[in-house]
Amino acid sequence: MPTTNTTAAVIGAGVVGLAVARALAQRGHEVFVLEAEQAIGTQTSSRSSEVIHAGIYYPPGSLKARLCVEGRHQLYAYCTQRNIGHRRTGKLIVATDADQLVALQALAQRAAANGVNDLQWLTASQAQALEPALRCHAALLSPSTGIIDSHSLMLALQGDLEQAGGVLALCSPAVRIEADARLLTIITHDGTQLPVDFVVNAAGHGAIPLARRTAGLAAGHIPTAYFVKGQYFSLTGKAPFQHLIYPIPVPGGLGIHLTLDLGGQARFGPDAQFVERADDLQVNPDDLPRFAAAIRSYWPDLPAERLQPGYAGMRPNIGGPAATFSDFIIQDACTHGIPGLINLFGIESPGLTACLAIAEEVARRADLQRLR
Structure with a gap:
């Protein structure tokens, strides 16, 4: 000591x-x-999205993989000990068409290599039994994903x-x-x-x-140093989902996904845009149609009029646009x-x-x- x-x-x-x-x-x-x-x-x-991640996405052996898995266990225990607001909502990672099934299987294999052993493969009907508003070909259920009052x-x-x-x-x-x-x-x-x-x-x-x-x-x-801006759009009214909903990851991020706060309100995002300044935190309302199109790939009944500009975050990235x-x-x-x-x-x-x-x-x- x-x-x-x-x-x-x-x-x-x-x-x-x-x-x-x-x-x-x-x-x-x-x-x-x-x-x-x-x-x-x-x-x-x-x-941020205030999500407690399971450790699914990161290359095995990386610091992100190891520290995410270790940190997730520690964080849940600490939240319980200190009565910090959190909830194990679970997350569905969805393949929205048959061409994405291989990518979904690859995520399951990567998660297992990282020590995430609780993922469950769901058929379309099994996923929709959990989330009736969801449309997908298959999904991975991550029970250990959650949310926190940061x-x-x-x-x-x-x-x-x-x-x-x-x-x-x-x-x-x-x-x-x-x-x-x-x-x-x-x-x-x-x-x-x-x-x-x-x-x-x-x-x-x-x-x-x-x-x-x-x-x-x-x-x-x-x-x-690179600056990756991530915009969020909020959903007014009650969300039809109980789980977090994530698409297959895209270059630069995890795709425009649905997260919930502890009050049950939904937000969508973030996207990923390389920008010049760390203080470029304005949400562009003109990006709403792009968000709506991405969201409708897994929630086809989204009423676009319920989407409102939310907030933006900025990731301190060191990889740059070309890095995978x-x-x-x-x-x-x-x-x-x-x-x-x-x-x-x-x-x-x-x-x-x-x-x-x-x-x-x-x-x-x-x-x-x-x-x-």
């Missing part, structure tokens, strides 16, 4: 940053969390952090990181210098710009050579599901670095 005078700074108070800070504080580190905004979780963490989760993580002695500083953007042989020093926007033993760069969209302002970090260790997959990067001194520095790059979906597992991985690496 770390000594009580070991200090750590976590930059970014989204769901992953808070989970990491909590894990470090509970191991005995003196932890400071620096957040640029006026509240926790106002960026990527507040603009803000309540972040408040619980903050509470655990502070109970363990950690400190959260809002309106405190880090502008650069300097290093010497013994300590890392964070310089904030007002010139404050914070010397610490460890820095975890969990700044989301700000992680790559901050890495570029980290003394001694070679450019070759810093990926290129980009994994999480958890980068420590074994890669970049700067003792005490851990960078988190490309923490997009399933980052919410994996947050507790990511935190355990970061804390483990921090402890290993301390022992070297």
Whole structure:
């Protein structure tokens, strides 16, 4: 276990940053969390689908696959322990025509390779018995997929952090990181210098710009940042579905799917558009017909007049438009050579599901670095 005078700074108070800070504080580190905004979780963490993913989609052996499966188990247990709003809704992944059956079978095989062993193959009639409004040729039922109140989760993580002695500083953007042989020093926007033993760069969209302002970090260790905008359209009135409904994945995302909030309201999305700026968060009403057409592939009776522009999120992507997959990067001194520095790059979906597992991985690496 770390000594009580070991200090750590976590930059970014989204769901992953808070989970990491909590894990470090509970191991005995003196932890400071620096957040640029006026509240926790106002960026990527507040603009997601709030889905607890099972771990179906990611290549076996990837960090996303392992940490999603581990994190899903941890997250359900934590929600139960802390009375955080959540529900195991289950999810149907649907093949909307016969040509998609091979892709659906491939998903089942990938899920099994990732340790997701509860998927059930449903015929069209079996799927429609669960969801009468659904149209499909076949479906995979994922019973362990669910939904969560992400803000309540972040408040619980903050509470655990502070109970363990950690400190959260809002309106405190880090502008650069300097290093010497013994300590890392964070310089904030007002010139404050914070010397610490460890820095975890969990700044989301700000992680790559901050890495570029980290003394001694070679450019070759810093990926290129891309911004993937995902729009959501909300459904007014009561939804005819009890499960989440997902189409076969498309390049760049999981397709325009139906998710529910804990109040039972439905939303559709996200789509995936590469854009130039992280603050490009306006929903384009002209995209409604495109959304409606995608939704009608599995819900043919959708009344388009019930679709309304909802909100948009922005994924901190590091793969770019040509990539078929980009994994999480958890980068420590074994890669970049700067003792005490851990960078988190490309923490997009399933980052919410994996947050507790990511935190355990970061804390483990921090402890290993301390022992070297």
